[in-house]
Amino acid sequence: MLAHRTTLFTASGTALARASARAASAKGRDIIDLSAGEISANLPSTISEGAIDAIRRGINGYTDTIGMAELRQALAHKLSQETGQAYSFEEIAVTGGAKQALFNATLVLLDPGDQVIVPAPYWSTFAAQVLLAGAQPVSVDTRENGYVPNIADIESALTPRTRAIVVNTPNNPTGAVYDDQTLVAIAELALAHDLWVIFDECYGAFTHQGRRHRSIVSLVPQIRSRTITVNSFSKSLAMTGWRIGYMAAPAAVVSAVKALQSHSTSNPNVIAQHAVLHHLQNGDREAEAILREQLTAARSLGLEILSKLKDVDLPAAEGGFYLYLDLSRLLGSSNSVWAGKTADDVAAALLEETGVVVVPGTVFGDPTGLRLSYGGLPDRLRAGCHRLVAFLDTRNDRNLVVGARQ
Structure with a gap:
């Protein structure tokens, strides 16, 4: 059974x-x-070079559970440049792809019975992981609003048990890019109701028709203490099979994620870590x-x-x-x-x-x-x-x- x-x-x-x-x-x-x-x-040449160099140097042991300090520093620098907010490596966890980052977030933030707002259409893993954490996904339909959530609809879906809002922009599956006004309104709503924002920006490198991807913490810095930012290199560098992602979150959340990950996968693939580090240090975009x-x-x-x-x-x-x-x-x-x-x-x-x-x-x-x-x-x-x-x-x-x- x-x-x-x-x-x-x-x-x-x-x-x-x-x-x-x-x-x-x-x-x-x-x-x-x-x-x-x-x-x-x-594959970008800098990724190949970093991986091959690590193999030739015989690097095959454990790293820190949530990634090498040098890689986390490089990622903190990347986030700081992208958001205009100063991140430190203590606020970064490297994971086995964005899926693990999201899974870690749900397990360390949610208790059984909690509710999470998930705008629909949604990537199915969002709802599945909320359920695995013992919580309840609450769908908010966006189809009548160009696949961007109407703030009034989100507010109507809130209950005393609401714990978090999932924000996925650019969106999978719809391709919708949330405008600044919508992101600001979501941030203000989360602050007013003491909610977490799970901000998935895995497709942020690709926008079209003059649209621009913006981080929610760059628009509303106050929401940073309530935001889990999730990203990976699967899409932006076309390296899905390498399974390397990361999350940026308050240090206390990252500490809890470190303890959790130590009992699941331990550190992400060491060769993939060195490959991404080499790219961040030597790549020219x-x-x-x-x-x-x-x-x-x-x-x-x-x-x-x-x-x-x-x-x-x-x-x-x-x-x-x-x-x-x-x-x-x-x-x-x-x-x-x-x-x-x-x-x-x-x-x-x-x-x-x-x-x-x-x-x-x-x-x-x-x-x-x-x-x-x-x-x-x-x-x-x-x-x-x-x-x-x-x-x-x-x-x-x-x-x-x-x-x-x-």
């Missing part, structure tokens, strides 16, 4: 989508995977610039093709590297073959009939959304988007013709 907590969550929806792609591909089908939350790109250019071109390509969709509005795609389609008009039309269906049905049929893998919005608490990644190879993105457009439009056109004949 399994523990009761195993009933509180299922495997990551994005991981399941990737598994579906692999399974279909193994059968010899031509599969186009637009589900992956990663960028196809060469060229790698990040190249990735931004690559994603900007891919975004334009995807939007150009998706603009041909007849019953689906073009996504804003302000940040990150996802195109999030709102299928509500398609699914809600009585003339549509998809009437009464959900994004799960669309995604399943899309895979079965065209070999294109996407992530249905139900994974993110939204039964009407569909997430496509444009982080992959351009030719696969082009082919996948063309297949999707043809599939959705042809299906509907065919249904309208049949309906007219009846």
Whole structure:
């Protein structure tokens, strides 16, 4: 018999989508995977150099549980420059990717019965980790407000048990970038109600259409003592498999995280730590610039093709590297073959009939959304988007013709 907590969550929806792609591909089908939350790109030379040098020097032992002091100093310097707030290494914990940083935060901040505001659509791990901590995720729908939370809606969701608010900008899955006004209002609300802000900025390196990512602590310095900032190098340097992330938080929180991590994974991978340290000390930001250019071109390509969709509005795609389609008009039309269906049905049929893998919005608490990644190879993105457009439009056109004949 399994523990009761195993009933509180299922495997990551994005991981399941990737598994579906692999399974279909193994059968010899031509599969186009637009589900992956990663960028196809060469590793920055400074990362390779740092890792190879560490291996050649025979570095293979433990480091401090929450990362080497030199790396934490470098990260503190990075955060200080980005936020305009002076961080020290005592306020930094290095983790096995951003997921561990978030998991650590939920376990050291939340008690059973606490509630956490999670704007929806949301990355499913947010809700799962809150549940694992014995707390309750409280969803606040953002779909009617351009996928940015309405402050009045957040305030209405607060109860005496509310402990924290999750802020994920640029957002996964929607690509929404929270404006300064929204971030300031969230910070003021958190201060007024003595709440924590869990600020996930993993996609902060990539914004589009003149949008700019801002840290909530740079806008409202007073919220810093109530904020857990989480980031990683998985997206910004296209090194998802290296599993290296970090959190910035008050020293007392970092101390608790250190004790917790000492009983779970202990220190993050030592070679990955040295690789990132070498990059921070010697990198010139060229790698990040190249990735931004690559994603900007891919975004334009995807939007150009998706603009041909007849019953689906073009996504804003302000940040990150996802195109999030709102299928509500398609699914809600009585003339549509998809009437009464959900994004799960669309995604399943899309895979079965065209070999294109996407992530249905139900994974993110939204039964009407569909997430496509444009982080992959351009030719696969082009082919996948063309297949999707043809599939959705042809299906509907065919249904309208049949309906007219009846």
